Amino acid sequence: MDDQRILALYDRQLRRAAPPDGPGHRVERDGPVVRQTGPTADSWNAVVWSALDAGTADAAIARQVAYYAGLGRTVEWKLYSHDTPADLGERLVAAGFEPGAPETLMAADVHRLPAGPPAPDGITLRAVTDEAGLDLAVAVHEQAFGTSGARWREAMRAGLAERPGVYHITLAMDGDRPVSAARLELYPGTDFAGLWGGGTVPGHRGRGIYRALIAHRARIAAARGHRYLQVDASPDSRPILRRLGFTPLATTTPYLRQA
Template sequence: MPDAARLLAAYDHELRAAELTRPEPGLQLSMDGPLTRITGGRRGFIAGPPDLGLHGDALATLIARQCAFFTGRGEEFEWKTRGHDRPADLPARLLAAGFTAEPTETVFVAPLDAVTPSAPPAGDALVREAHGTDDLLRIASLTAHVFGHDEAAVAADLLARARADDGTTTHVVAEADGRFVSAARLELVPGTGFAGLWGGATLPGWRGRGLYRALVTHRVAVARAHGARYLLVDALPPSRPILERLGFLAITTTTPYTYSPVRSARQLSR
C-alpha cells in the first residue's frame, strides 16, 4: 500500500489540478489569478492550488476580490482549505475578512485494491442505486432532514447536476419500510484516477447498523468497474475508525470557510 505522503502527492497533482480545470456536472469555472471560482451550484466555491504563491497585501486583495465577486451575485460561497496548504496564514486572513470556519474534516484516500470489503448491513435495509427524479427528490428530503439544509435548494441542486451528468455520478441509498434511511454518492473525477465518496446522510435511528460501510462497499464496486485507482472521502471524527478498518489512510485535513454577504453586512452594521 502506498504511504500517506505518496497518496497526498497524487491527491495534489491529480485531484486538485482537476478541481481547477474540470467542472462537476452543471457547474461553471472562471479564473482569478491562482484561484478558480466555481458557480452554478447551491452556493459558490473557491478552489486553489496547494501554494497560492501570494502573501501580505497581495493575498488580502485576492481575498477581497472573491468577497466582492460573490457579494455582487448575492451568493454565499465556500473557500476550501487544506491543512498543508500555503501560505500558512490563509485561514487567519479568511477569518479576518469575515469568513466563518466550518468543522474541520480529515481527508482519507485509499488505493482501490487496498479497500477491505464490508459485511452487509444489519436490519432490513436494502442497498441499491438510485435512479430518476423521484429517487433524487427523496434523497434531497433525507439530506435536508439530516443536515438541516433547505430541501428545495438541495433538490434543485441535485436535479440540475443530474441533467448535466455524463455518467460520472452514482447515487446509492439504503431503503427500509418504503423510505430512504441512508444515502450517499460516488463521483468519478474525469482525467484522474480518483473517485470521491460524498453526501453521506443517515437517519439518526439507523446509525450504528453498518449502513455507512455498506454504502462505501457498494460504491467501491462501482468505482472499480469504472477503472478508478483511488477513493477519496472527507470525514468527521466518528467515521475515522470505520474508514481506517476499510483500508483508508489520513493524508491531510480540510476546513471549509464560508462567506455570506448577508451575514457579513450584519456584522459590519453592528
C-alpha cells in the same frame, strides 16, 4: 499507501487542475489562485487551490473578495492544513471570511479495501434514477441531519440530469422505508472518485449500513477505472473510515464570505 504521494496527486488533479463542478461552472486561474464559479447565485463558488506566501497572500485574497463581491456571490475558500502561508486562515478571517467546521481529507486505494461488508439483513441497496427516488433521498437527508433538503434536492437533480454516468446516488431501503442515502462522484480523467453524503436515519445507525454503502460505491469506482476514493470526513465518520482502510491526508476547513 504513500500518503504524501497521494496528497500531491490529489492536489494536482483535483485542486490545481480542478474539474468543473457541473455544466455552466467555470474553473478560472488568477495567478497563484484557482477558483470555481457557478452559473447562478446558488451555485458553489469557491477558491479550491492557492500557492501563496506571506508577501502575496493578502493581495490574492483581496482580488477574490472583489471578484465575488462584484458578482454578488457568496464564496468559500477551501483551506487545507498544508496550504501556505501558515497563517492563511487568520488572513482570511481578517478579510471577512468565517471558518466552518473542519473535516479530515481521507483516501483509500479501492483495490485494498475489504471486499464487503454486504448490506445487513433486511436492507437492500437501490440506485436513484427518478423523481420518486429523489423524494426518498431527501426524506433521508432531512431525518438524518435535521435540516431542509430542498437545496440538496436541486443539486442532486442537476447532477443526475447533467452528469449521467459520473454522478451516482444510492439508497439503503428497509423494506419500503428509506433509511440511508449516499452519493458517489466520479472525476473523469483522474485517479479519484469522491464519497459524499452518507446520512442514516436515527434507529438504523450502528448496523453497518454506512459501511455497506462505502463498499458499494468503491466497487462502482473500481469498475470505472478510478484507483482512489477520497472523502471529507466528519468526526463521526472518521473512525469508521479508518477501520475500513482510509488514511487521513490533511485537514480541510471551509472559510465562507457572504455575498
